Amino acid sequence: MQPVPYLFFNGTCEDAFLFYASVFGNAPDFMRVKGSPMEEHLPPEAANAIMHASLKIGSGQIYGSDDLDPTPGAAMAGCNVMVELPDADTARQHFDALSKGGEVRMPFEAHFWTPGFGAFTDRFGIRWMIGTEDGAP
Template identity: 30%
Template structure:
């Protein structure tokens, strides 16, 4: 069982630009990118421009990781949601347990469920106003 904390940056349509910038500025290495077009449940109203936005990306910078995404179109990006903390585990049930614990007296922003980029993912703001993304990454 492993648990790690990772900064998670959410931008408004500029994640691809940020990734290129971080590659040049601080030697970031792209580990994965999933666009909204890669997601199976996106509405037919999504244009090609919207489909090219980043739903989830993971970069390696030195020994650390950084995750990024674009806010979905039409979703206001609240000031407290621009940078969040991503808690990563290697077990779906452990991720679910953490998610359920953090939602007590808090607010669920995105229900915990399987996503194309993670077998167990959810977004929750705890009772102190800190937003966490719970991310499962299976080993192997």
């Protein structure tokens, strides 16, 4: 059993997953509202919304969806997607790519527990932590 982060977006799920795919090098899978049993329960403008998306990242994956709740809510908060990469150079490359256009909360740098770690909120409002698999410096 492995937990899978499920991310919710305000209509930008497809853009976000295509962006994440460009960084991690895997193609996302999308399931749209159109053609699903959900289509009859939602307004016509929701037909192209993403009902479910998945993207493989290393040996794990992330899922996502456009938030189809008719009551608009706040941006997703209180959760971070943590990705550990093999070394500091690779982790920094992913940190730089994913954080572009977002807000860096903790710059990527060496810490007492790792050769590299940083945290940010990406341009889609998703909070990330990027670190390394290798041990302390």
